[in-house]
Every structure is written in structure tokens, then in C-alpha cells.
Amino acid sequence: MSTLNPFSLIPSTRPAPALVASAADAAPIISPETVYAESLHAWDHTNPNGSPTHYPTVDKHWLWQPGECCAVTGWPGMGKSLAELNKMVTKSVYDGWKWGLFVPENMPIRKAVAILVQAYVGQSVNPKHPFRMSRAQYEDAVKWVMGHFIFIDPRQAHSLKTLLPAVKAAKKFGIRGWLLDPWNDLESKLGEFSGMMSEQLKAQLGLVLDFTKDEQLCTVICVHPAGEARNPKTLELKIPDQYSMEGGRMWPNRMDSICVWHRPMCDEDPTDSAVDLYVKKMRNEPESGFKTPKEGIRLNYERRAFRYFDPLLGMSPLDPKIIQRYRDTGSVLPSAPAELSLNKFPQSTFQDA
Numbered sequence: 001m002s003t004l005n006p007f008s009l010i011p012s013t014r015p016a017p018a019l020v021a022s023a024a025d026a027a028p029i030i031s032p033e034t035v036y037a038e039s040l041h042a043w044d045h046t047n048p049n050g051s052p053t054h055y056p057t058v059d060k061h062w063l064w065q066p067g068e069c070c071a072v073t074g075w076p077g078m079g080k081s082l083a084e085l086n087k088m089v090t091k092s093v094y095d096g097w098k099w100g101l102f103v104p105e106n107m108p109i110r111k112a113v114a115i116l117v118q119a120y121v122g123q124s125v126n127p128k129h130p131f132r133m134s135r136a137q138y139e140d141a142v143k144w145v146m147g148h149f150i151f152i153d154p155r156q157a158h159s160l161k162t163l164l165p166a167v168k169a170a171k172k173f174g175i176r177g178w179l180l181d182p183w184n185d186l187e188s189k190l191g192e193f194s195g196m197m198s199e200q201l202k203a204q205l206g207l208v209l210d211f212t213k214d215e216q217l218c219t220v221i222c223v224h225p226a227g228e229a230r231n232p233k234t235l236e237l238k239i240p241d242q243y244s245m246e247g248g249r250m251w252p253n254r255m256d257s258i259c260v261w262h263r264p265m266c267d268e269d270p271t272d273s274a275v276d277l278y279v280k281k282m283r284n285e286p287e288s289g290f291k292t293p294k295e296g297i298r299l300n301y302e303r304r305a306f307r308y309f310d311p312l313l314g315m316s317p318l319d320p321k322i323i324q325r326y327r328d329t330g331s332v333l334p335s336a337p338a339e340l341s342l343n344k345f346p347q348s349t350f351q352d353a
Contacts, residue, residue, distance in 0.1 A: 072223065075225060119318065224246045
């Protein structure tokens with residue numbers, strides 16, 4: 001019996017010789033043999049599904065996905081930077097992931113370290129705080145941070161031309177992802193793009209997207225929103241979305257996912273701890289997650305513990321009880337009922353019509 005040649009079933013994508021001026025013209029064309037080989041390799045070696053954040057409320061909508069870029073926005077004081085750093089600390093505690101940090105707004109370095117240490121320990125570093133951690137706790141936590149986070153000096157890496165090589169160099173320490181916070185602090189030369197911000201942003205985001213895919217990193221970029229923060233008639237604080245980010249619609253055009261952090265009660269009660277997360281764009285459903293409903297999903301920030309509490313847990317996944325439960329059972333939840341299964345394909349997806 002003769003063996004079927006799979007390439008005989010694939011229409012040739014090579015242009016007719018008369019249309020090719022030189023071999024260089026045809027160089028960008030991917031051969032059927034390459035497509036076939038890479039597709040089979042992916043079947044055997046690639047898991048397209050994202051990796052959990054270990055916040056079960058979040059995991060139903062957003063997962064860590066190597067090779068993808070996520071843009072995060074929110075008004076000042078909404079906790080977007082703090083929330084993303086908490087997610088990174090959590091991923092490091094559970095799965096040992098390491099991260100690169102470019103965080104100019106949290107410099108000098110002691111400020112960035114303090115944020116990470118407080119989330120890790122669940123207590124303050126402030127000498128006037130009634131629940132300050134001990135010196136021994138602080139020393140141990142700083143060592144832990146040093147083992148999981150690589151800091152990039154914004155005074156030396158201040159543009160993509162210097163930042164991306166620094167992030168690539170950090171890969172030798174084993175980083176799985178990195179945070180650029182905020183995008184607006186990057187040096188740029190608008191004159192190189194005829195003064196057109198949209199063209200500049202298109203080129204810059206193209207560099208970051210290609211870099212992220214090539215290096216298979218999880219990239220998170222914090223972006224300031226643009227426009228009026230309040231409704232001109234009601235003066236109510238607006239909830240920013242993927243179209244109100246500084247730089248315009250290029251963000252939703254290019255990013256793999258876009259998230260918004262918003263404190264719904266910050267006007268009425270500045271001490272209220274409710275924080276809503278909106279996943280406004282998700283390019284790769286269901287493997288990377290699903291957009292949230294209109295009202296978003298809610299977490300609570302516990303100021304005393306410097307952590308985000310998940311309502312499905314009743315506490316933070318960084319609580320020792322939850323960490324121990326995960327080690328014992330492989331789940332942060334007491335049980336894993338079917339309705340809480342993460343990113344489950346609908347039953348009808350693969351059924352014949």
C-alpha cells in the first residue's frame with residue numbers, strides 16, 4: 001500500500017516562475033513543508049492554553065499567556081500597578097515564575113521592593129504602621145524578591161531601543177514575563193514619524209509585539225487613559241475602556257488583551273476597597289480567557305494585608321491557608337465543581353451539525 005504524501009494535498013503557494021524576478025522576491029513565502037512540520041510539532045509539544053493567575057475569579061476571564069501582550073489602563077489611584085504586581089507575586093509564589101520590571105513611577109528601587117515585599121508578607125514595611133513586619137521577615141522577603149524579580153534602571157533604559165535588549169538580557173535569569181509601567185514614560189521621537197502619533201505608536205507596538213512573540217514572554221503594559229475623566233453633565237467618574245487609552249485606537253487594534261482596573265466607590269467613599277476588573281479585549285478565546293460581562297468582575301483590596309481578596313476564596317490566594325490547600329489538593333478552591341471549570345470549551349463546539 002502506498003503512503004499518502006501530505007504535500008500532494010496542499011496547493012502550491014509558490015508564484016509562477018514568470019512572476020518572480022529573483023529568489024529574493026520569493027524568500028518571504030513559507031514552504032508547505034515548513035508549515036506541515038511546525039504544525040505537527042505544535043500538536044506534540046505546544047499547549048496553547050494560558051497559565052492560571054490563581055485568582056479563581058480572574059482565571060475565568062484572563063490567564064497568563066506566553067507570547068501575548070496585555071495593555072492595562074485605569075485612572076490614577078485605581079490600583080492598576082499594584083494589582084498587576086500582586087498578580088506577579090502570586091504567580092511567583094505558586095509557580096516560581098520570575099519577572100522583569102521597568103517601573104519608573106515606583107523608583108527609587110526601595111519603593112518597588114516595598115510593594116512586592118508587603119504583598120508577599122501581608123504586612124507593612126512602614127515604621128509607623130501598627131502591623132509592621134519584623135526585620136527578619138523583611139530580610140527574608142527582600143531575598144525572595146531578589147530571587148524572582150529583575151529590575152531595569154529607567155535612567156539607562158529609557159526607550160524601546162534600550163529597554164527591549166535589557167529585557168532580553170534578563171531572560172538569562174529565567175524571567176517568564178515583564179511589566180512596562182507606564183508606557184507614557186518611554187522616550188519617543190515623534191519627528192521620526194512625520195509628527196503622527198498613530199504612526200509612531202503603530203511602529204512601537206509592532207516592535208513590542210514581535211519581541212514578545214519571539215521571546216515567548218508575558219508582556220504587561222500599563223497605559224494612562226486619555227480624555228475627560230468625568231461625565232460633563234453628571235460629573236460621575238467614567239470607566240475607561242480600550243478606546244480611551246492615550247494614543248487612540250491603535251491599542252485595541254494591536255494588543256492581544258486589554259484590561260481596565262476601576263474602583264467603583266472611590267468618589268462616594270475613598271476608603272472603600274472594592275476593585276472591578278474589566279477584560280475589554282481578548283484576541284485568543286478561549287485559550288487565553290474570555291471578555292468579562294458589562295459589570296466586570298470584583299475583587300477587594302485589603303489595605304491591612306496589601307493584598308487583593310478573591311470573593312470565591314474569601315481571602316487572598318497569598319494567604320498561607322490557600323497556599324497550603326493548593327499544595328495538598330492542586331486547587332485553591334475547596335472543591336472544583338463543573339460550573340467553575342476554567343475556560344471550558346462549550347460542549348457543542350466540536351459536535352457535528
